[in-house]
Amino acid sequence: MNYKLLQIFRNTPFGRETFLQSLYFCKTIHAHPVVYIPESDKFLMYFPNDAIQIDLDSSYLTSPKTAKQHASELFDEMGFKPAFFAPRSFTASTLPDIPTNFDYFCCPRSVSDLSSKIGLGHIGPKVRRIIKQAPFPVLLTSPVFKPWKSIAVFFGGSTNARKALQMGLKIAMVSKLPMDIYTLREKKSKGYYENIIKESDLAGPVSQFLREWHYYEKSEFDAMLYDVPHDALIVLGAYGHGVIKDLLFGSKMEKIQSTVTNNLLITGPQCELSLLH
């Protein structure tokens, strides 16, 4: 396993919590965190079909002289060898290009909107675009460092939900943590969802790692969110089709992030996943 997670480092107490969460994520799934300490408040990410400019708020440029030292201390604290990313390509002199060949990306939450909205998150259009174009899953961390003890996969049967399930299984395999599936039914039987898993050749791993499969009626959406353990990593697919599209597209995504305090791992439509690698 040589997965890499890119973290945009913010040299503030809040940034510290985010970074600790990323480090914990990496430790649990045996990935390597790589930190980018921004020198300007914007950078570009070139995806196969889109060039997205990320605009950070000024807090990302706080105390640049101590940023590397603070990041290194947190690396040490979690037992990682410090690894920093220095951009070599620039679209314009103030627009560094950040590569998109990482395996995971910890989304700098304040790119989503004003920092006042960070508390319980507000996924803005920019984060949506990253999720929509990214070939990697995006980690949206909880506001404070909170180790997670299980994996909760939101599965509604769509292609992206299958990707999320695959991602959940992959993490369960590596971390050995139990996995729960949460399904919001839309007048379909349990067999319908089980068949989807069988057809996707995921039945074997699911039976091996699944702790419990929770079913909810559509009207019980809020109840489902409250039932998810507070210390679970929620894995979900965005921009899916069918049920999951209704569930997660648009305001539902905001709803989930603003209701739960869990860490979220989001797989978008371009996300490339394999259980083997």
Add this chain to the structure above:
Amino acid sequence: MDDRLLLIIAGSIAGICSGLAAVALRLALESVTEWLHPFRQFWWAFLLPAMGALLSTIYLEKITREGAGHGVPEVIYAVSKHGGLLRLRSSYSRLISSFLTIGSGGSAGPEAPVVMSGSAIGSNIAKLLRLNDRQRTTLVGCGTAGAIAGIFNAPLAGLVFSIEVVLGKWEFSNIIPIAIAAVAGAEVSRAIIHEQVLFNHLPFNMGTADILPGICLALFAGLISVFFTKTLNTSGKFAKKNRFSFWMRAIIGGSFVGCIGLFFPVVLGEGYHFIQSMISGTFTMGIFLTFVAVFAKIFATAITLGWGGSGGIFAPCLLIGSLTGIVFHKIVFLLFDNAACASEGAYALLGMTGLISGVMQAPLTGIFLVLEITGGYETILPLIVVSAISSTMSHYIEPASFYFKELIRRGQFLRPGTDARILSDLNISELVSTEFTNVSEHMIFREFIEIIKTSDQFFFPVIDENTGAYKGMIEIRNIRRYVLNPGIYDMVFLNQIMDTGVLTASLENDLQDVLEMMETNNMESIPVVEHDTFIGMISKTRILDLYRRELIMQTSVR
């Protein structure tokens, strides 16, 4: 749909849209210039460019959050490295910022912003239609051509600039859609503005007697081009080094330009009015002041673009070139009062070509642009001579043009079909051979001999059996003396014979760096190690295989 037809249709849409953007900017600039004209007589008029630059930089830095500058290198970079991917916001951001800069009197031209805008329009049309990199690059070219054709009413110049400067490759499949986009852009411009040529003039009557002075003017223009390019770069670097905030820089730079403008109004704005008077032969400034005006315009443009303003260098090149031509003509007549040379206007024309060709090192663009904006087709032979000499001389002194200089310095100037471009399109992860048997550092040599017997590997990575960390490498050819000595089979551990000094690459390295490392150290293969973990080996043979495949793909006829 057929690929070519699709590109022609999408290209013409890109051409129309970018033509509209160009016309909108041109009309907006004309209106604001007219509106601000009465205020230019007041003593505080020097503050106008400062206000414009301030608004422009605030707009770019705080609203669209893009860096200042003119944008053409960004387009070339996007084409070189990212298949022409450009942000949607670029399709309007530079139009607005350059409107604020130039409209208020900043010394810059509207062409580069419309190029940026047109290219971004082309790129985003391609994104909308989910086209591939090659098709997207063509549409970026279409947008560029439409924009230049629209702003100057010059379709040929649009086509040539797009291919010569932005795409860098004359390819049959590109030329047709780009030509059609250029025509579309020019037609949109003609339909709205109803003009035949940008600068009207009387016949120039150039003859054989003008060839020698033309050559001298070309050399002079070449020197001025180099000076202009260097001043532009120096100004930008100086602005970045000082400690002023971005808005303070804009105010200082803008005020300075405004002050120059109080004495030399010729430096303000895009200066088309003065170019027209020079071509028509009605420019009345004396030889000394015209000579000073050349440098005043150079400094004003360098400060405008370097200190936070937004705009392009096409129009300043045209103006500086015209002034250079006029100065040269005046000097010729000062020295030889009965010289049989053509008019001042003709020399202004030659100067323009010299400057455009010298600064951009794009001779064809210089020739066609000046021909089309003046309609002076009878001057084509001297124009070719001047353009060729000026661009050659400029290239001799300064190998990189203004547009390419920064990209070349950063090693990011990658033209299609070149080694650097092909290598940049390959990434290390697709070159790494991962089918390798690892051996443990505490393995005794006898066990290793058994592994060698059944393996065809030449390299064996040695790893720590507990952590899996990479420790070193055993190359078969380096351990022959141990293999032929069975007496030491049970006495030697692999950590005693492994080579710990082998250079390693990482997945983050550029392929060019890796190749250089292999060349410098005479290596046939190089281990790739990431976070202390052995990933695999990269061999020159594998690089050559994939290089050939990529080359065939990039150069095949489509």
